[in-house]
Amino acid sequence: MIEVRNSDTLLEVRGLHTYFYTYEGVVKAVNSVSYKLNRGEITGLVGESGSGKSVTAQSIIRLVKAPGRIVEGEVWLDGQDLMSCSEAEMQTVRGRKISMIFQEPRAALNPLFTVGDQISRVIQLREGCSRSVAENQAVEMMRAVEIADPDRRASAYPHELSGGMCQRVMVAMALSANPLLLIADEPTTGLDVTVQAQVLDLIRLRVKSAGSACLFITHDLGVVAELCERVIVMYAGRVVEQGPVAEIFSNPRHPYTQGLIASTLRVDIDKPISTIPGTVPDAVHLPSGCTFHPRCPFAEELCQQEEPQMVEAGRDHTTRCHIVSGRIEREMLEEAWTLETA
């Protein structure tokens, strides 16, 4: 089957299901997830712990750890079907076409090698060049990510550098391969805000200048608002809403997105503390129907019985909610989130 692809689309995920087979039962960590990433765009993947955001990323590079398994779905990267690649082909995709930045930079770096060594290895693999050439390029990469005194720092071990410095090294490593796609999994969680601002600037600058796509996983809506062009919101393994960043923040249609925005505290304006009642559901025993219904202030009987389908909610904006689709006639009031709930 030949199909016309939007030339801006770099990565397309279609109907991805990744399940974990545990003793307690099957955990549907990623459940029928579909989205596209465009070149030169940063897409934020938001959700709370256990929503399946990291497993989505691991599924793209096919590094899901047992007992997890990709059950179903397609992942197309620049016209290449990653799900039908051999493991050897995948090896060249990882690192060359897709790079990843992890949450804990110190844990992701090898403690036994200097950071200069680790960056130059990536360059050597990509270019097939000599070691000394790669080492020089590594120093240049470190300069590019604004590491002061890169010549000296290149011979430092990860433990000799601060968390922010290690994260810069990770960014340098991830970008030295000139990847088509950069996946950043909570890259600034655990960094101080002043350092976070520097790392975000760096990622934005590098992604824009290289014209690559970036999937930025975070739980911080503030970071999304500042960095991303598009947003994907996940809840309990499902994408519940996606769209352009301005649209999602000014006109969120899914109750979960609304609650998430309402419960984000702000330093710039005064507002009462809002909260979503209840807790994230147990992954093995997900609620019936819409998985958000036990916490949703607008839920009705239909929400318990039937899972809502993805529907249009605006231009380039889709969501999964019976109220938006018109199956339930009801108004969603913002005040619902500020009410006291036990």
Added chain:
Amino acid sequence: MTKANGEAFVQIRNLRKDFPIRIGMFSHVRLRAVDDISFDIPKGATMGLVGESGCGKTTAGRCLLRLIEPTSGEIRMGEHNLTDLKSEQVAQMRGRMQMVFQDPGGSLTPRMTIGAILREPLDLHTNLNAHEKDQRVRQLLSQVGLQPDHLTRYPHQFSGGQQQRIGVARAIATHPDFIVLDEPTSALDVSVRGQILRLLTQLQEEMGLTYLFISHDLSVIKHTCNQVAVMYLGRIVEIGSTEDIFGSPAHPYTQALLSAVPIPDPAQRGKERLKLPGEVPSPIDLPPGCRLYSRCPYRRDACLEPGPPLLQVGESHKAACILVDENVRLGGGNTPAALSQLA
């Protein structure tokens, strides 16, 4: 946020904590984690202690409860001078001052049921009989929004938010006057964070609690505290009411910290920011002058001289920046605009 009467309940004067760092076999260098900090917390109020990692906020909080021994300085709580007390006497005081920790799972003993965890402080600090303790434990559970059948469960059977509720219940078990909250919501999801913050505020109103709220998250501090102290490398660089600190921050560090916080509103993207280059320097053997010197965009030679002391910006608002004097004399505040004009 509760209204507090003005009288200081917790008083900290010139608190200092040094840690010896071993270098080589025989020599030590000194790491001054907390350097000469002073503040008051009125009864029933919440004081926020904010700063980035390594600024000494947690060390300060632990010194306050004498969980670690301060090197020098004075801590008063009500009529007691905690620094004069012997360690046995401090142990007796523990029922009146408690702590809630950052990692809710890690701060609960995994082998004890919730019932046993909540009974422990009652065994140590009260003379209740078995029946009364039982009643108190049940009352505590309902106070923090948990069910009686949770008593026989173990910590791992609860979600992070529920574990933190247990941590709070344990802290309030002995009817304390003062609680140090050390990043109580940092490990929690956004949607659950609000629930814990509300619970803390509600308990404060019911029980007249005084809080020291330690956090690196400025938005949480803004929503929970009456007063705020900003720390950088062991020193308080700015202190004032929440409105002062968030409305008209006077220290360049506070200004940079506030402007670095991402705003969840795409419309505000690209706003002017005060950026600090580099990172927090090593806290070992710091020079005597302003700690921010190496990163401050407004620095001048005078900043290298010892100090600067906390200078009055407003009625209850002080900042440790030599430019405050100049700017206040000129009739304005120490605003970013005024600062950049001087620099």
